[in-house]
Amino acid sequence: MTTTDVPLYEPEWLELREGADAAARAGELLGPLREWLAGTGPRTGGLMIHDLGCGTGSMGRWLAPRLPGPQRWVLYDRDPALLGRAAARAPEAAADGAGVTVATRRGDLAGLTAVELAGASLVTASALLDVLTRDELDALVAACVGARCPALLALSVVGRVELAPADPLDVELAEAFNAHQRRGGLLGPDAVAVASEAFARRGAVVRVCDSPWRLGADESALTARWLRGWAEAACEQRPDLAARAEGYVRHRLAECAAGGLRVVVHHSDLLALPPAGGDARGGVS
Numbered sequence: 001m002t003t004t005d006v007p008l009y010e011p012e013w014l015e016l017r018e019g020a021d022a023a024a025r026a027g028e029l030l031g032p033l034r035e036w037l038a039g040t041g042p043r044t045g046g047l048m049i050h051d052l053g054c055g056t057g058s059m060g061r062w063l064a065p066r067l068p069g070p071q072r073w074v075l076y077d078r079d080p081a082l083l084g085r086a087a088a089r090a091p092e093a094a095a096d097g098a099g100v101t102v103a104t105r106r107g108d109l110a111g112l113t114a115v116e117l118a119g120a121s122l123v124t125a126s127a128l129l130d131v132l133t134r135d136e137l138d139a140l141v142a143a144c145v146g147a148r149c150p151a152l153l154a155l156s157v158v159g160r161v162e163l164a165p166a167d168p169l170d171v172e173l174a175e176a177f178n179a180h181q182r183r184g185g186l187l188g189p190d191a192v193a194v195a196s197e198a199f200a201r202r203g204a205v206v207r208v209c210d211s212p213w214r215l216g217a218d219e220s221a222l223t224a225r226w227l228r229g230w231a232e233a234a235c236e237q238r239p240d241l242a243a244r245a246e247g248y249v250r251h252r253l254a255e256c257a258a259g260g261l262r263v264v265v266h267h268s269d270l271l272a273l274p275p276a277g278g279d280a281r282g283g284v285s
Contacts, residue, residue, distance in 0.1 A: 046070025057086030114146030159189025203275030
């Protein structure tokens with residue numbers, strides 16, 4: 001699973017971006033989540049959290065120390081090497097010092113159902129929604145609501161980037177990149193809006209918060225890697241941009257190396273809480 005905009009799944013990319021991801025995540029969503037979890041009463045064995053498309057496990061390392069009580073994390077990914085890294089670097093303690101344990105499941109998420117999520121306290125993911133189709137997202141929403149399980153879905157691209165200083169080619173590349181994100185029916189920058197509507201339609205309470213990357217001189221390595229991938233995807237979508245993009249990227253990389261480039265990559269985090277009174281209109285998948 002990718003994140004913001006560059007479809008790179010290598011461990012090096014995921015580790016390079018972990019600090020920016022952690023700084024961007026919408027911590028203000030944790031209050032309503034903790035309140036909902038507390039309101040459901042004690043659970044035998046503590047919280048059961050399903051982390052979809054876990055990558056190297058950065059969501060667990062960020063979230064587990066921010067939630068109290070014993071936690072059992074189930075990590076999903078198609079890449080066994082990523083699963084191994086995530087399990088090896090799993091957090092050891094919750095916010096109150098309680099233990100955290102981890103299990104891994106390799107495979108595609110397409111068949112995830114409410115039955116498989118039975119007993120789950122939370123479903124979470126990072127940079128997942130924008131690489132789903134509408135049907136895949138609708139199935140995920142139905143599974144969460146059918147299992148009466150909250151969902152915290154972070155760092156979905158929303159189609160806006162800001163570069164300073166500005167360049168005339170910024171807008172064309174951004175538009176081409178957004179079109180690339182929607183290729184083959186993927187939701188890309190439309191994912192958060194589509195997910196919000198799908199959860200709300202089934203009676204869930206939805207909150208969305210901004211979670212932008214803010215990249216400056218201290219994040220130059222990440223900025224350079226992001227910039228290359230962003231421009232490459234844009235040119236794949238619009239080959240006519242390639243000649244101009246070559247000089248653009250060279251110039252931008254020089255700015256980055258000199259500490260003079262600032263980039264904001266906009267994302268949104270979404271929290272969906274189950275409907276009150278068991279009104280799971282989507283039913284059990």
